[in-house]
Amino acid sequence: MKPIIRVEGLSKQYQVGARKAGDTSLSETITGALGAPLRVMRRRFKDPAAETVWALKDVDFEVHSGEVVGVIGRNGAGKSTLLKILSRITEPTTGRAELYGRVGSLLEVGTGFHPELTGRENVFLNGAVMGMRRGEIQRKFDEIVAFAEIDRFLDTPVKRYSSGMYMRLAFAVAAHLDPEILLVDEVLAVGDAAFQAKCLDKMGEVAKGGRTVIYISHNLGSLATLCQRAILLVEGRKCGEGPTVEIINQYISGGREVSGERIWLDPQSAPGNEKIRLHSVRIVSGGEVTAEVDIQNDVRVEIEFWNLRPGARIMTSIHLLDKMRVGVLSSANMHSANLAHDEWFNQPHPEGLYRTVCTIPGNFLNEGRYHINALVLTDVMNIEVFAEEAVTFTVHESGAMRKEFGGHWLGVVRPRLAWQSERLNDAVGPHSLEQAS
Amino acid sequence: MTKNNSASALESIGPTAVGNQHAVPYNLPHHLPDEPLVIIEPSQSWPRLDFREVWTYRELLYFLVWRDIKVRYKQTALGVVWVVMQPLLTTLLFTLILGRLVGIASDGIPYALFVYAGMLPWTFFASAVTSSSNSLVGNSHLITKVYFPRVLIPVAAIAARLLDLAVAFAVLIVLMVYYRVAMGPGILMLPVYVALVMLFALALGMLSSALNVKYRDVAVMIPFLFQLWMFASPVVYPSSLVPGKWRWLYELNPMAGIIEGFRSALFGRGFDWPGLATSTIIILVMLVGASFLFRRMQSSFADIV
Numbered sequence: 001m002k003p004i005i006r007v008e009g010l011s012k013q014y015q016v017g018a019r020k021a022g023d024t025s026l027s028e029t030i031t032g033a034l035g036a037p038l039r040v041m042r043r044r045f046k047d048p049a050a051e052t053v054w055a056l057k058d059v060d061f062e063v064h065s066g067e068v069v070g071v072i073g074r075n076g077a078g079k080s081t082l083l084k085i086l087s088r089i090t091e092p093t094t095g096r097a098e099l100y101g102r103v104g105s106l107l108e109v110g111t112g113f114h115p116e117l118t119g120r121e122n123v124f125l126n127g128a129v130m131g132m133r134r135g136e137i138q139r140k141f142d143e144i145v146a147f148a149e150i151d152r153f154l155d156t157p158v159k160r161y162s163s164g165m166y167m168r169l170a171f172a173v174a175a176h177l178d179p180e181i182l183l184v185d186e187v188l189a190v191g192d193a194a195f196q197a198k199c200l201d202k203m204g205e206v207a208k209g210g211r212t213v214i215y216i217s218h219n220l221g222s223l224a225t226l227c228q229r230a231i232l233l234v235e236g237r238k239c240g241e242g243p244t245v246e247i248i249n250q251y252i253s254g255g256r257e258v259s260g261e262r263i264w265l266d267p268q269s270a271p272g273n274e275k276i277r278l279h280s281v282r283i284v285s286g287g288e289v290t291a292e293v294d295i296q297n298d299v300r301v302e303i304e305f306w307n308l309r310p311g312a313r314i315m316t317s318i319h320l321l322d323k324m325r326v327g328v329l330s331s332a333n334m335h336s337a338n339l340a341h342d343e344w345f346n347q348p349h350p351e352g353l354y355r356t357v358c359t360i361p362g363n364f365l366n367e368g369r370y371h372i373n374a375l376v377l378t379d380v381m382n383i384e385v386f387a388e389e390a391v392t393f394t395v396h397e398s399g400a401m402r403k404e405f406g407g408h409w410l411g412v413v414r415p416r417l418a419w420q421s422e423r424l425n426d427a428v429g430p431h432s433l434e435q436a437s
Numbered sequence: 438m439t440k441n442n443s444a445s446a447l448e449s450i451g452p453t454a455v456g457n458q459h460a461v462p463y464n465l466p467h468h469l470p471d472e473p474l475v476i477i478e479p480s481q482s483w484p485r486l487d488f489r490e491v492w493t494y495r496e497l498l499y500f501l502v503w504r505d506i507k508v509r510y511k512q513t514a515l516g517v518v519w520v521v522m523q524p525l526l527t528t529l530l531f532t533l534i535l536g537r538l539v540g541i542a543s544d545g546i547p548y549a550l551f552v553y554a555g556m557l558p559w560t561f562f563a564s565a566v567t568s569s570s571n572s573l574v575g576n577s578h579l580i581t582k583v584y585f586p587r588v589l590i591p592v593a594a595i596a597a598r599l600l601d602l603a604v605a606f607a608v609l610i611v612l613m614v615y616y617r618v619a620m621g622p623g624i625l626m627l628p629v630y631v632a633l634v635m636l637f638a639l640a641l642g643m644l645s646s647a648l649n650v651k652y653r654d655v656a657v658m659i660p661f662l663f664q665l666w667m668f669a670s671p672v673v674y675p676s677s678l679v680p681g682k683w684r685w686l687y688e689l690n691p692m693a694g695i696i697e698g699f700r701s702a703l704f705g706r707g708f709d710w711p712g713l714a715t716s717t718i719i720i721l722v723m724l725v726g727a728s729f730l731f732r733r734m735q736s737s738f739a740d741i742v
Binding site for chain 2: 116157
């Protein structure tokens with residue numbers, strides 16, 4: 001079957017430190033205008049690689065009609081550049097893309113909204129900017145207003161809208177676009193949780209409606225829910241393509257920013273004192289040492305230390321901090337706080353190397369970055385080793401808890417808790433309360 | 438495919454077809470076209486002009502003009518009054534200073550009317566070029582987020598000023614009635630001159646808006662440039678005041694021909710046909726040059742704006 005989007009060798013080069021518009025002076029304008037032909041000549045002879053960067057390099061892929069494809073990658077991996085080229089906002093430096101359908105791009109919601117104009121006027125303006133015909137907007141107008149839930153403020157200038165109302169109206173227009181190919185860039189990262197859920201629903205509906213969608217997001221959970229297939233971009237190059245879950249795993253395990261392990265080889269200079277020295281702290285999850293953790297997997301914090309004083313009674317402890325360095329919890333291997341049993345707790349330790357492991361269960365932490373402080377104490381109260389932020393790891397959402405809601409979960413932790421509902425009575429009113437009790 | 442066939446069979450029956458439409462909520466392409474609708478490639482260094490594409494985006498042009506007009510009048514308390522006041526006050530000023538004190542000749546027409554008739558195309562021209570020179574930078578939020586022919590932006594900025602011209606023209610008619618100056622059949626030539634001044638504004642608007650994306654000095658320079666240019670054009674004095682041996686140079690300024698043409702059309706005087714031809718040729722050459730330059734520069738607008 002013929003693809004609806006075919007991309008071949010698409011590359012985009014940017015000038016590094018490209019002069020931002022507006023900081024060119026008048027004299028430069030004049031000399032620049034006169035010297036322009038000369039400058040072009042000079043540039044030809046210079047080594048272009050020295051002052052340019054490839055935001056996108058030789059990217060090939062095909063998308064078939066009705067597919068919903070996610071594009072995954074870190075900031076600067078070229079995701080937005082790819083979308084901008086496909087939306088024809090910017091031109092590729094080399095390569096080619098063929099699109100066999102009408103394209104609508106949603107790089108932002110509310111493009112072209114003018115604060116002075118009313119909600120009604122902005123629906124028309126924004127619709128036209130997004131490529132809708134006037135008749136089409138008129139036909140869908142009531143639907144758009146109903147979706148945005150702003151009918152009372154339809155004739156109020158949008159500058160008086162709350163940011164929530166503004167976003168709702170903007171998304172409502174965008175949600176009613178129906179081109180054959182839709183290019184979407186992280187527009188869901190806005191609005192309150194309830195509205196995000198509504199948007200995600202609408203996106204799911206669009207995806208199921210048979211539209212071809214290319215979707216870019218940092219929210220791996222929503223990618224996993226919406227897209228069957230994904231493309232992984234690393235530094236402008238395509239590094240993987242396949243079922244979304246596989247690509248997400250590749251992304252999580254592949255692009256390590258932090259190794260997830262800290263090792264000190266010299267007992268003289270390692271954190272600690274003449275009694276105890278730290279050897280290593282590492283995060284083990286999903287069977288390997290990693291700084292990128294799947295939210296479903298247990299996180300093993302392994303602490304290894306040398307005991308230099310025979311007979312020391314040792315306790316090991318951790319502090320878990322969130323990305324703002326706010327304490328999430330502290331824990332230690334003391335018996336009363338231990339789910340398992342640690343026979344070495346507070347026992348006399350002969351000289352040697354020891355390892356203590358603490359397991360933080362999966363489905364407990366929320367998405368995001370966490371830091372571990374590692375502590376080793378003697379006689380329960382004397383801190384001998386205090387390694388601040390010894391390791392850092394990031395918890396990623398793989399989609400397991402994203403079947404219904406794609407937005408941000410409030411809180412530092414996100415444990416799976418037990419929930420149940422029941423119907424108490426079929427009556428409504430004060431007497432139904434009496435009966436129920 | 439069989440599903441499609443059954444759908445079209447159901448549609449002919451009637452009510453069931455409605456239910457069927459819910460099952461397929463969008464107009465999906467059942468067959469992809471043989472040729473791609475869009476091919477994305479690096480553009481050639483001298484791309485050709487695509488007027489057809491501009492035509493398909495005419496509704497967006499309409500909305501952009503509508504937005505410009507609406508926003509401009511919403512933000513001002515006096516709204517349309519400004520459009521009337523601006524040329525009237527300038528006319529009053531020049532009438533007092535140049536007409537009364539200096540006593541400049543005005544080809545037998547009351548000096549106030551003479552100046553106002555010159556201010557009409559000049560104000561339109563100056564305001565159209567000024568607003569379009571800022572237009573691309575002012576609409577950077579659109580340029581970096583959606584695709585459409587970029588030329589719509591400076592065109593819309595110019596078209597939005599046509600309303601001002603129409604209002605100012607209505608005031609002119611009032612003035613002509615007041616001064617008891619009659620219009621002749623020459624008025625039929627007025628649309629030609631309006632078209633010329635629009636095309637000239639378009640040429641300079643495309644040029645300055647594109648350059649302004651890269652060099653913000655351009656938009657700063659323009660109001661100053663126009664101040665000088667006004668005195669190099671027959672706005673407050675007739676071009677008959679220019680010495681004969683400099684006339685050829687003077688008439689290389691297309692605004693000279695246009696402003697005198699406006700007066701000829703309004704006050705029923707003879708037209709300067711060779712002058713009209715010269716202005717037209719200069720404007721068309723500039724328009725072609727400006728649109729090529731615009732086309733060539735537009736591929737980088739989103740990257741540098």
